[in-house]
Amino acid sequence: MVRLSFSTFRERWELxxxxxxxxxxxxxxxxxxxxxxxxxxxxxxxxxxxxxxxxKVREGFVGAATVMGMTAFLAMFLAVFIVGSxxxxxVAQRRRELALLRLTGGSRHQLRVLLLSxxxxxxxxxxxxxxxxxxxxxxxxTWLLIEIGLLPDGFTAGWQPWAVMVAGVVGAGxxxxxxxxxxLRAAKIQxxxxxxxxxxxxTVMTGSxxxxxxxxxxxxxxxxxxxxxxxLIGAMLAALGISMFGAVAMSMxxxxxxxxxxxxxxxxxxxxxxxGLVRANLRDAxxxxxxxAAPLIVLISLLLGLAGTFASLAAAGAxxxxxxxxxxxxxTSTGIDADRIAKIDGVAVASTxxxxxxxxxxxxxxxxxxxxxxxxxxxxxxxxxAYARTHNLPPEVDLSGLTGDTMVTGPARHADRIPVGxxxxxxxxxxxxxxxxxxxxxxxxxxxxSFLIPRQTLPTVVLEKGSTETVVRxxxxxxxxxxxRRIEDAGFAQVQTVSDWAATRxxxxxxxxxxxxxxxxxxxxxxxxxxxxxxxxIAGVERRREFAVARVAGLTRPQxxxxxxxxxxxxxxxGLTLGCLVAGAALAGIGGATNKAVGTVVVSVPWPLxxxxxxxxxxxxxxxxxxxxxMATREGPVSLIAAHE
Amino acid sequence: MxxxxxxxxxxxxxYGSRANGVAALDGVNLACPAGTWTAIMGPSGSGKSTLxxxxxxxxxxxxxxxxxxxxxxxxxxxxxLTHMRRRVIGFVFQxxxxxxxxTAEQNVAxxxxxxxxxxSKDEVRQALAGVGxxxxxxxxxRELSGGQQQRVAIARAMISRPAVLFADEPTGALxxxxxxxxxxxxxxxxxxxxxxxxxxxxxxxVAASADTVVFLADGHIVDRVDRPTTHLVAERLARLEx
Numbered sequence: 007m008v009r010l011s012f013s014t015f016r017e018r019w020e021l022x023x024x025x026x027x028x029x030x031x032x033x034x035x036x037x038x039x040x041x042x043x044x045x046x047x048x049x050x051x052x053x054x055x056x057x058x059x060x061x062k063v064r065e066g067f068v069g070a071a072t073v074m075g076m077t078a079f080l081a082m083f084l085a086v087f088i089v090g091s092x093x094x095x096x097v098a099q100r101r102r103e104l105a106l107l108r109l110t111g112g113s114r115h116q117l118r119v120l121l122l123s124x125x126x127x128x129x130x131x132x133x134x135x136x137x138x139x140x141x142x143x144x145x146x147x148t149w150l151l152i153e154i155g156l157l158p159d160g161f162t163a164g165w166q167p168w169a170v171m172v173a174g175v176v177g178a179g180x181x182x183x184x185x186x187x188x189x190l191r192a193a194k195i196q197x198x199x200x201x202x203x204x205x206x207x208x209t210v211m212t213g214s215x216x217x218x219x220x221x222x223x224x225x226x227x228x229x230x231x232x233x234x235x236x237x238l239i240g241a242m243l244a245a246l247g248i249s250m251f252g253a254v255a256m257s258m259x260x261x262x263x264x265x266x267x268x269x270x271x272x273x274x275x276x277x278x279x280x281x282g283l284v285r286a287n288l289r290d291a292x293x294x295x296x297x298x299a300a301p302l303i304v305l306i307s308l309l310l311g312l313a314g315t316f317a318s319l320a321a322a323g324a325x326x327x328x329x330x331x332x333x334x335x336x337x338t339s340t341g342i343d344a345d346r347i348a349k350i351d352g353v354a355v356a357s358t359x360x361x362x363x364x365x366x367x368x369x370x371x372x373x374x375x376x377x378x379x380x381x382x383x384x385x386x387x388x389x390x391x392a393y394a395r396t397h398n399l400p401p402e403v404d405l406s407g408l409t410g411d412t413m414v415t416g417p418a419r420h421a422d423r424i425p426v427g428x429x430x431x432x433x434x435x436x437x438x439x440x441x442x443x444x445x446x447x448x449x450x451x452x453x454x455x456s457f458l459i460p461r462q463t464l465p466t467v468v469l470e471k472g473s474t475e476t477v478v479r480x481x482x483x484x485x486x487x488x489x490x491r492r493i494e495d496a497g498f499a500q501v502q503t504v505s506d507w508a509a510t511r512x513x514x515x516x517x518x519x520x521x522x523x524x525x526x527x528x529x530x531x532x533x534x535x536x537x538x539x540x541x542x543x544i545a546g547v548e549r550r551r552e553f554a555v556a557r558v559a560g561l562t563r564p565q566x567x568x569x570x571x572x573x574x575x576x577x578x579x580x581g582l583t584l585g586c587l588v589a590g591a592a593l594a595g596i597g598g599a600t601n602k603a604v605g606t607v608v609v610s611v612p613w614p615l616x617x618x619x620x621x622x623x624x625x626x627x628x629x630x631x632x633x634x635x636x637m638a639t640r641e642g643p644v645s646l647i648a649a650h651e
Numbered sequence: 652m653x654x655x656x657x658x659x660x661x662x663x664x665x666y667g668s669r670a671n672g673v674a675a676l677d678g679v680n681l682a683c684p685a686g687t688w689t690a691i692m693g694p695s696g697s698g699k700s701t702l703x704x705x706x707x708x709x710x711x712x713x714x715x716x717x718x719x720x721x722x723x724x725x726x727x728x729x730x731x732l733t734h735m736r737r738r739v740i741g742f743v744f745q746x747x748x749x750x751x752x753x754t755a756e757q758n759v760a761x762x763x764x765x766x767x768x769x770x771s772k773d774e775v776r777q778a779l780a781g782v783g784x785x786x787x788x789x790x791x792x793r794e795l796s797g798g799q800q801q802r803v804a805i806a807r808a809m810i811s812r813p814a815v816l817f818a819d820e821p822t823g824a825l826x827x828x829x830x831x832x833x834x835x836x837x838x839x840x841x842x843x844x845x846x847x848x849x850x851x852x853x854x855x856x857v858a859a860s861a862d863t864v865v866f867l868a869d870g871h872i873v874d875r876v877d878r879p880t881t882h883l884v885a886e887r888l889a890r891l892e893x
Contacts, residue, residue, distance in 0.1 A: 010753065010761075017752035106748050109709075110807070111737035111762040114729060197736070198709040 010107075011123040020547055021099075022124075024540020025092040025184070026132045028533065032085030032180055033136025033173045035529065038143035039074035039081070040172055042151070045163035046071045052158055057382040058363060063158050070156040073525050074147070080308075080526060082180055083250065084533040087304060089184025091257070092540060093125065095297040097188045099548050104192050105199035114193040121192050125185035126178055133177025137170055150525060187214065210261045210292045219258030226252040226591055233595025234602075238322070238451055241599030242315055245592040249311030252588030256307070257300035260584055261292040264299075267580045280565060283556070284573045294545050298574065299581035301537030302623055306585025308530045310616055311592035317610035318593065322600040323451040324512035325608055328504055330450070333357070333396040334486050335478040336507035337493055338500040342466065344474040348392075350496055352489035354481040357392035360472035361385065362464060365433040366413075366457055368422060384418050384456035387464050387472065396477040400448055407444040408460055414445040417454030432459075435468050451603060452512065477504075531619075538623065539630045542574060546634025553639050567635040574631035578624050586616070654721065655682040656815045656847035657689075657706050662715035663870075664701050675701040677870035678715070683863075685814070688841045688848040690858040692884065693867035694892050699851045700819060702867065706849060707740055707817045708732045720814045737766035741808030741816045745823035747800040749792040749807075755779060756788040759807045770810070778806040782836055798829025805836050809844075816840060818850040822857050834860045855884040866891055 015022065046067040051060050097104065104117060112120075144163055151157040191214065226248050233244035268288040275281035288295055333355070337347055348356035366381045390408040399405070408414055413432075415424050424430075424443055432439040441459065461469065480489045490501045502510070553566050561569070593609050600608040664676040675698045683689045691699050704710035705717060708724045716725045720739050724732065741762075742748070749758050756775045763770040779788050782802035792800050801821065808816050818837070822830040838860060840846045850861060858864045859881040866874035868891055876883055 009757070010750070013752040013757070103750065106750060107765075108733070109736065109742055109748065111733065111765045111811075113733045113765070116765055196709075198704060 011120055011127055014120075015124060015127050021096050021544055022092070022128055024536055024543065025089045025181075026128055026135065027536055028085045028088040028092075028540070029129055029132025029177050029180055030135035030139055031532065031536070032081045033133050033177045034139035034143040035081035035147075036078045036176045037136065037140035037169045037173050038147050039078040041140075041144055041166060041169055042147055042163045043071050043074040043078075044166065045161070046074070046157070049161060052160070056363065057365070061383045066156045066158065070151045073151065073156065076526060077147075077529060080529060081533075082176065084304065084530065084537075085180045086184045087254070088301065088533065088537045088540065089125070089128070089181050090187060091297055091300050091537070092544070093121065093185045093188035094191070095293070095541065095544060097121070097192045098293050099544070101195055101199055104195050105197055108195060108197040117195070118189045118193050121185055121189040122182060125181040125189075129178040129181025130174070132181065133173045136177060137173045140169065140173060141165075147525075154525075187218075190214070210296070215258050215261075219255050222251045222255035222258065226255050226588070230591045230595045234598030236595075236599050236602075238319060238599050238603055241596050242319065244595045244599075245311055245315040248592040248595055249307045249588060252311075252591055253304040253307040253585070256303045256584040256588055257296070260296040260299050260303065260580065263580055263584060264292045264295045264577075265289055267576060271576050280561075280569050281572065283561075284569050284576065287569070287573050288576060291545075294541075295573075295577045295580065298538065298541045298545065298577045298627070299584065301534045301541065302578055302581025302627075303585045303588065304537075305530055305534030305623065306582055306616075306619065307588035307592070309527055309619055310586065310589030310612060312526065313612040313615050314589060314593045314610060315596050317612055318596045318600060318608055319451065320512045321610045322604050322608040324505075324508040325600075325606065326451050326604045327508035327511050329604065330398055331396065331477055331504050331508075332398050333477045333479040334504055335480065335490055335493070336502050336504060337476040337478060337498045338502075339474050339476065339498050340472070342469050342474075343497075344476045346496060347476045347478060347493060347498065350489070350492050352481050352484040352492060353478055355392055355395045355479040357396040357477040358389060358461070358474055359393065359477065360387045360461070360469050360474040362387050362434075362459075362468045362472040364435065364464070364468055367431040367433075368419070368424065370422060381419070381456050384416060384454070386416070386455045386458050387461045387469055388458050389461055390458075393458070393477075396479050403445055403447055405445065405458075408458065409462075410460070411439060411441050411463060412444045412460065413441040414447060414458040415443055416447050416456050416458060417450040417452075418456045420446065420449040434464050437465055439463070475507075534623070535626060538578075538627055542627060542630040543634050546570070546631065546638050549635075550638045550641070553635065554641075557639065563639050566639055567632055570635035571628050571632045574627045575624055578627040582620050582623065654685060655718065656685040656687075656720055657681070657683040657849055658718040659702070659706060660716045660718070662702075662705060662717060663713045664698075664705055664710065665713040674870045676705065676712075679867075679870070679872055681706075681865065681872060683815075683847055683849055685847050686841060686845040687863065688837065688850065688861040690861035690864045690879075691849070691851045691867060692853065692855075692858050692864055692888055694888075697867040698870040699867055701870075703817055703819055703849060703851050707742070707815075708735060737762060738811060739814050741811065741813035743801070743804050743808050743816060743818040743821045745820035747792070747797070747804050747824075749800055749803055751792055754789050754791055755784060755795065755803045755806075758792070758803055759810055762807060762811050766811075768811075774810065778810045779803070781809065782806045783832065796829075798825050798832065801825060801829065801833055802836065805833065809836075809840060812844060813846065815847045815849065818848060820852055821850065822852070822854065830857065855888060856881045858884045 049067055051063050055063065107117060148157065148161060148163060152159060152161060191212065229244045229248045229251065233241045236244060268285050271281070271288065272285045337344065344358045347353060362385050363382065364385055366385060368379045368381055370377050370379055390405040394405045405414065413430060426443050426446065428443045430441050430443060432441050441463070478493070480486055493501050556566050557563065593611065597607045597609040659679050659681040662676055662679045663674060665672040665674050667673055679702065691702060693699050701710065705712050708717065708719065708727065712725060716723060719735060724735065750761065753761065756779060759778055760770045760775045776785060776788055779785055782805055784799060784802055784806070787795060787799060795803065822833050825833060834857065837848055841848060852858050859879045861879065862877065864876045864879045864884055865872055866887060873891065874887055876887060
């Protein structure tokens with residue numbers, strides 16, 4: 007059987023090419039991601055940075071590690087998916103050949119061994135290609151992470167000898183996991199099927215396909231329902247789960263949508279012989295259509311689901327920030343100059359909030375040990391009275407006690423559960439302070455501030471160096487634009503309405519997510535592209551005889567190619583539609599969660615992205631299908647029809 | 652009289668439900684003695700291929716019993732049937748059914764190897780030489796003509812010396828020269844090795860090579876000719892089809 011695996015592999019390499027590339031790219035990405043992930047753990051913070059910048063670099067390392075972890079996970083998921091769908095498809099196409107092995111005495115077990123050894127071979131070849139690819143991928147990923155600002159300039163990830171082992175294990179593991187279901191299906195093939203002319207499986211919606219499809223669909227629906235009552239982190243994870251589970255469910259159940267699509271296609275393009283043939287082909291080759299649609303379903307589900315989730319979260323964050331402020335304008339400036347704003351004509355209240363460079367030492371209990379942690383970021387000096395008048399504070403927050411040597415913990419430190427009454431050690435430009443916690447602010451969608459401290463408590467030298475946001479409430483009866491102009495005229499260049507300020511703030515807060523998403527989207531696109539090309543090429547190669555028959559029956563070569571292209575585009579539309587359904591489920595989950603968090607359903611659909619991806623995938627499918635069909639019709643039709651084996 | 656190599660007792664094969672089904676075979680009784688060659692003929696849709704499939708254990712019968720080399724295979728599990736395909740029976744079909752990725756010699760050795768039997772290169776070469784293809788051992792099926800491919804299929808069926816060879820239109824895709832060679836090879840299997848052949852054909856000249864011709868119509872055995880001639884078979888067939 008191993009020898010047969012070898013010769014099948016050598017003979018029909020084009021069937022496996024896409025899967026090999028998928029494994030190779032998967033191995034390369036896992037290997038590169040692991041190396042970078044390890045390197046971020048050992049990396050040193052560059053010298054000469056301010057403490058806030060050091061924090062940013064540190065956050066960048068964590069962000070980069072998260073991206074790499076997600077990349078490795080997604081790469082493996084997509085590689086297993088593509089190898090799985092490739093083998094599922096090739097088993098369906100090779101049914102007659104596999105039945106022949108049973109006819110000549112092959113046992114069920116031997117058929118399973120055959121497919122598993124083919125997969126192992128594929129995995130090892132993929133891994134061998136993946137190791138050198140991985141070296142390139144490591145440089146590319148490092149460059150990308152530096153470029154989007156997650157890693158500092160000059161960051162490098164070294165080579166580790168175990169990376170080759172990881173590559174081998176991942177390659178073989180991914181291929182074997184992908185082939186597992188197909189090998190079970192192959193073992194059920196009866197020898198009598200070798201005597202059928204078609205060689206293709208008669209039932210597309212097999213029992214296992216129904217079972218897997220419905221089980222994954224049920225999980226998807228359950229997650230969408232659960233997300234309605236979840237918090238935002240939960241909803242975000244649910245959106246990722248919905249996108250992945252929904253993609254599998256829709257791929258499994260897509261053969262059910264094909265006849266409907268064929269009917270719709272017939273209704274739209276009535277009366278043309280070529281479209282009639284396309285419609286018949288669509289209906290007849292349900293499995294082929296489903297195999298081509300599957301990667302597009304995955305692409306759209308992941309891309310729109312994740313992009314929509316992050317965009318919705320950003321929009322919800324903006325909504326929340328907007329609602330948290332009971333004012334009309336926000337002025338951004340530096341130093342203590344902002345104190346002048348309150349005196350400008352038309353300003354009712356001005357809350358000056360300066361982010362200061364001081365150190366607060368937080369004691370945390372971790373694994374029953376008390377550890378000290380210095381916090382440098384998000385420490386804001388406020389005038390408690392003006393702050394309370396310009397913000398819609400939650401009912402449980404009372405800033406009346408925020409005077410003298412006190413502080414309030416902000417949303418960013420909510421998780422630390424610092425009790426009211428705790429005395430915190432503060433280093434304000436070398437001056438040691440002991441501030442008592444007098445209140446706690448609840449968590450928000452955005453990370454928010456760490457601590458609020460009364461301005462009077464801090465030395466002027468600290469306030470002078472900080473950056474300041476002044477939230478301005480315009481006096482009643484005053485024109486907003488006139489007041490804004492007056493503030494500008496007073497020498498403050500950056501005056502924004504609260505809506506604009508909230509949107510910018512939410513965008514900045516989501517910046518890291520957008521960067522992560524950019525990397526993951528690129529990856530998903532790469533895989534989907536490989537998978538789509540793979541399934542279209544396999545279908546084209548296997549259809550040589552069918553194309554020849556169509557030509558003998560009177561179609562010209564361009565007509566055959568055109569019919570193949572139209573069919574592929576119709577299948578792409580099926581994939582896009584089903585993918586949109588899954589993304590819709592993910593967004594429904596987020597909608598419910600944002601409703602719970604900010605009191606209104608905030609859903610942001612990334613329409614431009616959808617348009618670009620839909621158009622791009624159609625072009626790729628049409629081009630690949632056109633080229634494959636042109637190549638498959640190169641030989642004269644008679645020579646193909648006359649050939650038996 | 653030898654004991655039957657293949658025996659069908661009251662075999663029926665119904666497709667579809669009992670109420671609306673079509674009976675491809677209806678109460679068929681057939682016994683093919685060991686060391687004989689039996690041809691099955693009949694009009695299209697008479698049940699010829701179904702009979703062959705049921706007799707070889709490739710298809711399950713609805714009722715009745717099937718005995719192969721003395722063993723009842725009517726309700727045999729998959730592993731028993733797999734063993735039978737490896738050691739007791741062989742197949743030759745119109746469409747050759749060779750594995751496209753293997754060479755001629757690899758195709759011939761394949762059934763024995765799947766059964767875990769060691770087979771020497773000489774044995775394989777001998778089998779191929781026996782069908783006149785000693786110099787084509789390293790060719791792949793697509794590099795061989797139809798007649799040559801069928802001879803490889805026969806060599807593959809012969810190498811494990813099966814008690815019964817099932818042949819479905821073995822010469823259906825061959826020219827007259829290749830047909831003659833294939834029929835001579837099949838006759839040699841029966842005469843020299845004492846193997847049995849159950850063959851479906853629509854060609855009276857091919858059927859005339861067998862020891863017995865059985866005629867099938869609408870799932871029933873309707874006629875039988877021993878020591879047939881082409882003329883006699885053609886006449887009976889014409890009568891059936893008219």
